[in-house]
Amino acid sequence: MATFVDGVYAPRAEAAASLLLDIDHVDVMRGPQGTLWGRNSTVGAINFVTTKPDLTGGFYGNAEMSAGNYNQIGTRAAVNLPISSTFALRVAVAQQQHDGYENYQNPVGQIPSVAQQQANYIASGGSAATFQPINTNLYITRGQKYGAQDQSAARVSALWQPNADFTWNLSYEYFRDRGTPSMNLMQNPRPGQEFWSALIDTAPYLDRTSSTVRSHIDWNLSDYLTLSYVAGYSKYSGKSDYDQDAGAVLPTSFSSGGIFQEDRTNSSNYRNSSQEIDLKSRGEHTIDWILGLYYAQENNNIRFDIPQMHGTELGSVNWQGSFIQPKETVKSDAVFGQATWHITDSLRFTAGARYSKDKKTNQGGVNWGWAYDPSVPQLPISTGDVPAPPAWAISQHNDGKYNKGHATWLGRLDLDVGQHGLLYASVSTGYKSGGLQDGGTPYAAETLTNYEVGSKFSFLDGHVTWNSAIYYERFKNFQLSAPITYPDGNQGLGFSNVKGTTKVFGIESELAARIGDNDRFDLVFSAIPKKKLGTLLYAGSNDYAGLPACAPASGISNCIDITGNTLAHAPSVDVTAVYEHDFHLGNGGTLTPRLSVHHESMSWLSPLNLGEGDQQKAYTRGDFTLRYEEPQDKWWVGLYVQNIANDKVRTNAARFIGNDGKFVYVSQYLAPRTYGVNLGILVLIGSPDVRPARGNPRGITGSPLPSLGFPRYRTGPRRSVPPIVDLPGTPPAKVAIGTPHAHGHALAPTSVGAFFSCVALTSRSDSSNVGKRMLFACAEWRMCHDPSPDLATAGRAGLPADVRPRCSCH
Numbered sequence: 001m002a003t004f005v006d007g008v009y010a011p012r013a014e015a016a017a018s019l020l021l022d023i024d025h026v027d028v029m030r031g032p033q034g035t036l037w038g039r040n041s042t043v044g045a046i047n048f049v050t051t052k053p054d055l056t057g058g059f060y061g062n063a064e065m066s067a068g069n070y071n072q073i074g075t076r077a078a079v080n081l082p083i084s085s086t087f088a089l090r091v092a093v094a095q096q097q098h099d100g101y102e103n104y105q106n107p108v109g110q111i112p113s114v115a116q117q118q119a120n121y122i123a124s125g126g127s128a129a130t131f132q133p134i135n136t137n138l139y140i141t142r143g144q145k146y147g148a149q150d151q152s153a154a155r156v157s158a159l160w161q162p163n164a165d166f167t168w169n170l171s172y173e174y175f176r177d178r179g180t181p182s183m184n185l186m187q188n189p190r191p192g193q194e195f196w197s198a199l200i201d202t203a204p205y206l207d208r209t210s211s212t213v214r215s216h217i218d219w220n221l222s223d224y225l226t227l228s229y230v231a232g233y234s235k236y237s238g239k240s241d242y243d244q245d246a247g248a249v250l251p252t253s254f255s256s257g258g259i260f261q262e263d264r265t266n267s268s269n270y271r272n273s274s275q276e277i278d279l280k281s282r283g284e285h286t287i288d289w290i291l292g293l294y295y296a297q298e299n300n301n302i303r304f305d306i307p308q309m310h311g312t313e314l315g316s317v318n319w320q321g322s323f324i325q326p327k328e329t330v331k332s333d334a335v336f337g338q339a340t341w342h343i344t345d346s347l348r349f350t351a352g353a354r355y356s357k358d359k360k361t362n363q364g365g366v367n368w369g370w371a372y373d374p375s376v377p378q379l380p381i382s383t384g385d386v387p388a389p390p391a392w393a394i395s396q397h398n399d400g401k402y403n404k405g406h407a408t409w410l411g412r413l414d415l416d417v418g419q420h421g422l423l424y425a426s427v428s429t430g431y432k433s434g435g436l437q438d439g440g441t442p443y444a445a446e447t448l449t450n451y452e453v454g455s456k457f458s459f460l461d462g463h464v465t466w467n468s469a470i471y472y473e474r475f476k477n478f479q480l481s482a483p484i485t486y487p488d489g490n491q492g493l494g495f496s497n498v499k500g501t502t503k504v505f506g507i508e509s510e511l512a513a514r515i516g517d518n519d520r521f522d523l524v525f526s527a528i529p530k531k532k533l534g535t536l537l538y539a540g541s542n543d544y545a546g547l548p549a550c551a552p553a554s555g556i557s558n559c560i561d562i563t564g565n566t567l568a569h570a571p572s573v574d575v576t577a578v579y580e581h582d583f584h585l586g587n588g589g590t591l592t593p594r595l596s597v598h599h600e601s602m603s604w605l606s607p608l609n610l611g612e613g614d615q616q617k618a619y620t621r622g623d624f625t626l627r628y629e630e631p632q633d634k635w636w637v638g639l640y641v642q643n644i645a646n647d648k649v650r651t652n653a654a655r656f657i658g659n660d661g662k663f664v665y666v667s668q669y670l671a672p673r674t675y676g677v678n679l680g681i682l683v684l685i686g687s688p689d690v691r692p693a694r695g696n697p698r699g700i701t702g703s704p705l706p707s708l709g710f711p712r713y714r715t716g717p718r719r720s721v722p723p724i725v726d727l728p729g730t731p732p733a734k735v736a737i738g739t740p741h742a743h744g745h746a747l748a749p750t751s752v753g754a755f756f757s758c759v760a761l762t763s764r765s766d767s768s769n770v771g772k773r774m775l776f777a778c779a780e781w782r783m784c785h786d787p788s789p790d791l792a793t794a795g796r797a798g799l800p801a802d803v804r805p806r807c808s809c810h
Helices: 114-123 788-796
Strands: 002-005 023-030 044-050 059-068 072-082 087-098 149-163 166-177 205-220 225-243 262-281 287-306 321-342 347-363 366-370 392-397 400-416 421-432 446-459 464-485 491-515 519-532 573-581 590-600 619-629 635-642 654-657 663-667 674-685
Touching: 072 674
Parallel strands: 002 044
Antiparallel strands: 023 044, 059 072, 059 674, 072 087, 087 149, 149 166, 166 205, 205 225, 225 262, 262 287, 287 321, 321 347, 321 366, 347 400, 366 392, 400 421, 421 446, 446 464, 464 491, 491 519, 519 573, 573 590, 590 619, 619 635, 635 674, 654 663
16 A cells, blocks of 8 residues: 655655644545556555645634543644735644553563572573573563653645646645554463563663655646646654563573563664656546656665674574664656546546656665674573674675566546446556565565446435445465575565465445434445465464474475465455434534444454464454534534453464463554543634534544544545545545554554544455555554564665555554
C-alpha cells in the first residue's frame, strides 16, 4: 500500500499522517494503482488530504482536549488566518500522550536462587570457581513503560490564489515522538504474572523527528488545459532501544540458559524528495486525459545493533551483530498517462499506462560480528560457548546495485444505471519495486494483475447506498521478508520472492443507510475464501525458533516449506456494523450514542502457518461513544470506550524455545480497554457562519470521539476507480486504515486520540503486509506509532527506503 499526504509520496509511513493533524479527508484507492498513483501501490493507495487555509471564511479556530485512563491526555487546535483576499494561513498543532500498557515484572521469585544457579552452571559443565550469579538489579522494574505515547505535531499552511486560474498551497510540518516502543507479551504468562507484563532487561527508548515541506500548484493554462506541479521534501531521524526477547526464556544462571537480545537503532537518517508535473484536460470533453512525469530520490543511512554479552558466542541470543549502512540511495522516475472515453452519456471506457524505473544502491554497507579465536585467553563466561576475543570482524559486505523498470496498465468499463447506479468491470496491474538485501543480493519486483467487477448504487434520494465488488488477484514474485541465519552463521534480513502465482479471491459489500433524520447505520462485509501463496520451499525466520534445518540449496540454515500456505492477516470473513441515533433535547442540544461492532474470523499471523500460537482466533470487538452538542454547535463534549470487553487481540507472533524445551510464543496486542472524555470548542470571530455539517466540527480530526457523521469517500482528481456514490449533505470522509503490524514486531497504536470510525471499505490481500490488500472496515483508527525493530532492521539491511512498517487492519 502506498501512502501519500496532499499528493506527495511518503516513504516513512509511520510519520506520514503525524497524529492525523488537521486532516480534512482521506482519499482511498483500492486495488493496484499502477497508472496515476503508481509508486509501490500494488494493493492500493491512501492519500491524507490536510485542511487548507480558507480565503473567504474569515478568522476562526477550534480546539479539543481529551483525557482518559492510562493517564491519556490530548490537545489539538487549528486556526484560520486570512491575510488578504488572495493569501491565507492556517496553523494547526496537536499533542497526545499516555502511559504504557505493559507493566514490569519483578525478577525476584522468577530467577532461580543463587544456589540453584550454581547447581545449573555446574550441571552444564562449569565449576564453582568460575560461577557468577545473576545480578537481578539489572532488570527494569520502574520508569517509563513500553507502549507509551508522547507525540506532538505542528503544521503551518499557506494558500496564495492571485486569481481564479492559479492556486498555490504550501505547507511545513514537524512531527516529534518521545514515546516508547511496544512490547512482546507471552501468550500464556507464567503462573502468578499478570497478562499485560513482561520480564525486561532493556529499558525502552524512542526518539524520532520528521520535518516535511509540501507544495501543490494548479494553473489553468486555458479553458481546456490545467498544469499541476506537486513537490515535497522530508527528512526523518530516529533512535530506539527495545527488548526483543521480552524475558520469554528465564536465565538459569549468568552463564547458562536464557536469552539476551536488545534491538538498538543507534541512528537512522532519511532524506526524501519528489516532484511530479501533470498536464490534464479541463472541462467536459468526449475524451478526458492526463499526462504526467514523476521523479523521486532518497539518501539514507542507518546503524542498527543487536548487542551481545562480552565473551559469548552465537547461541546466547537469537542473532546479533552490528549492521551499518552509511549510504543507501533510491532514485525512481516514471512517465504515465490515462484517458477516459465517454462513448455515450452512460458508458465510459478508461485506459492508462505507466512506466516506472527504480535505481537503488548500497555503498559501504557492512554487517559486523564477533571475531572468534579460541586461542585468545578469555573469561569462560559460558561452558557451552567458544571463548572469543574482545574483537569484531566484518561478516558480510552489503554493497550492491538494483536497476530495473516495469510497465503497468489499467483498463476499465463503466456503465451508469439510471441516475443513481453504476456498474463497472476492470483489469489493472500493479508493481512494487525490488531492491537489495543483506550481502548485496537483489530481490525481484512484485507484480499483480487484478480482475474486478462491481456496482455502486444509491437509493431513496441518497439515504441508502450499496457498493459491492468481486475481485481476483494474481501476484507474481510475491515479496516476503524475515531475519534469517545463513549456513556460515552470519545473520541478516532476507527477502524472498514466492514463485509461481499467489492467488487471492474476495468479495466485499458495503451498505450505508440514513433512516429518517436521526438514525444512521453502516454494515460492511468482506470475504476472502481464497488467499494462497505460490511456491516457496525455503522460508526462514529468526523470529520463530525451532524451524527444521535447511537443505544446502536453500542458502539459509533453518527453514520451512510454505508452498500453498494461507496469507497472513487475511481473515476469511470480516464484518463491521455501526449504529448511531440523535436524541434532540429540550434545550435544542443533541445527544448521540454510537455503537460499533467488529467481527473477524481466524487469521494467521505469519505466512509460516505454525499452529495455534501463530494465529489470531476469531473475535468480536465493540466500541461505544456518547456525544453532546450544544444548540449552536459552539462546543461539544463526549465520552468514549474502546475495546469494551477488553479483548486480547494479537497483531503478530514470535517463538522461542523455553527452559523446558517446549515452544514459547509471544505476541503484541491491540490496546486493552481505554476510556475517557473529550471537550471541543469552535471559535468564530468576524466571520460568517462556517459551522460544518453535524459530526464534523471544522478542522477537528483524530479526537478520541469518532466523527459522528457518516463518512463520505472522496474521489480525488487522479482516482483510478469509479467514483463512489456519496450521501448528500454528509461531511468529508474520515477514513481509517486500522491496526498496525510489522513482520515479527507489531507496532504500538497511538492513543485513543487517533481513533476514527471507519466504514464501507473492506479487506483484500496486501502484499505489503503479507496479508491484506486494503482492509479499511475497522471500528477504530490505529497509526504506526513505534518505528519497531522491523523498521530499523529493514533500513540497516539495505532494503529500499520505501519499505515501511507494514500496517494491517483488524
